Amino acid sequence: MTHPSPAPGHLPGTGTPAPPDAPSVPAAPSDAAAPAPSGTGRGAPAPTDRWGLLLGAGAFFLWGAMPLYFPLLEPAAPLEIIAHRVVWSLLFCLVLLAATRQLGGFVAALRSPRTLGTLAVAAVLIVTNWTVYVYGVLSGHVLDAALGYFINPLVTVLLAVAVLRERLRPAQWVAVGVGAAAVVVISTGAGGLPWIALVLAGSFGLYGLVKNRVGRTVEALPGLAVETAVLTPVALVYLGWLGATGAGTFGTEGVGHALLLASAGVVTALPLLLFSAAARRLPLSVVGLLQYLGPALQFLFGLLVFHEPMSPTRWAGFGLVWLALVVLSVDGLRTARATRLAARR
Template sequence: MTTPSSPDRWGLPLGLSAFVLWGAMPLFFPLLEPAGPVEIIAHRVVWSLVFCLVLLAATRQLGSFVAVLRSGRTMGALAVASVLIVVNWTTYVYAVLSGHVLDAALGYFINPLLTVLLGVLVLRERLRVAQWVALGFGAAAVVVISTGVGGLPWIALVLAGAFGLYSLVKNRVGRDVGALPGLAAETTVATPFALAYLFWLGATGAGTFTTDGAGHALLLAACGVVTGLPLLLFSAAARRLPLSVVGMLQYLTPVLQFLLGLLVFGEHMPPARWAGFVLVWVALVILSVDGTRHARAARLADRARTTVVPEP
């Protein structure tokens, strides 16, 4: 008989697996060359939908997926999410294939800071002093890198911006839509455009799916598994782990990307870029410590409100 605590033992391995797979993605996309970034993303969209539909059928969640498709309001939000995630995916693949893995890592380090900023600009949230300080360090990092390297780190900013907005949209529909039906709906929106592009590539002879061997075609088809599997692992882990643990695990992905860019791909790290990364890491430490303290204080306050004081 399974005890209630048994599933919790799987939370950390599932979460680690998800974030390690995301962090290791820079090793996968170069295997898809000579396909370019847009062709890769088109295949990623199509095969992700196929993978999702197979899993939805296997887990008997097709009804949930159909319900999402029938909800005009939900599909409107997911259509926006689809555009944002395609922008994120395309920028990321371009970064990997053009030797900017470190910029991609910087984008995902910046993302939590940008999420806080979006809370102010879009949701009209009020920030605590420590959050403002963290944002200040993040802004200083962008300035230092821009002036030292000779231009805005646009790849990092686009990745962080697209994913931050995507997270904001998903937060609005996430309470009602599961991870798997949601991804299936998002890829459903993008699939007609992806297929049209792939057919155009085939008609003009510019595509690589049918011209570079069975191994290459299988790797392109594997984009669906590479996209869907970490999401499923993350979804399973999020149900088993405290939010604070999930929040700390998320930094594993950009750390791995940073190490791959530096040690495996041998990308250059001038002093200005090092200084910028250090400023971002300081900002994330401040943000994490403040978030942990605030969450603990909120739990204690909630416990105090629910404690029943016996009458004398």
């Protein structure tokens, strides 16, 4: 087996990124383990389901449209936005868990020291990812955020080699090399490393490795609930401090602003639910290709809506990243097809 183990940052057979800013794939994300897509047995690919496509496209569209949402929360600063996102996500998740009778999974994860410890580490990684992402969007670096999620599968492959001691196929090494060249090209044109992109890709890649240790023992929604529960005490203390010092915006900028901050819980959990439903209906290869919709939309929003500059050097760097992803995806799809054919014999 030469392909990295399935994890929230990496779909088997495709080398594709996990859902931007809310990570989850059918094997372990930002939100614990989403159910694996169904198959037809004996290695045959699952039929493409129309509702599954709509659900999946909806999930990735919502993730891709995040750059349009977070500016609406200003004048709240990035840390205040993240604190509200954590608290309201937990509350919304608890309501959904009660409605779907999944509270047992949430409680079981809290009672398991090993699972709780693993999810606590995952929580630190995902809140780092969220914070840098929101900062990037609000500081005019949407294209860097998109770049981070484009290069995420390449970083995941590197982590699989460094941490899991995986052996890569030649095409995977080519993809990683081209991706590294892309970072060098972009850094040369920008006068420095694209740190936002690298932190987003690195934190999410590590998040995937950590969540892979939990595996399928914790479903997506309970996993997100546990992660936000771990973070909520810190978030509440920070929000309390903001309120005491008069630096907070919740309740001081009108009802509309308060409702927008509270909506962060829905914005975080809804795409995860759509993705989980889609993953049950679609083959992994289709889910993998759909996942490029998120960073692609972010790229378009950064370019066409926020009018961020794209120098020739930056275009060249992005072009190399896209070339690397094509190589990685084609190699993964060919390997998956060969595996299915071998399983039928």
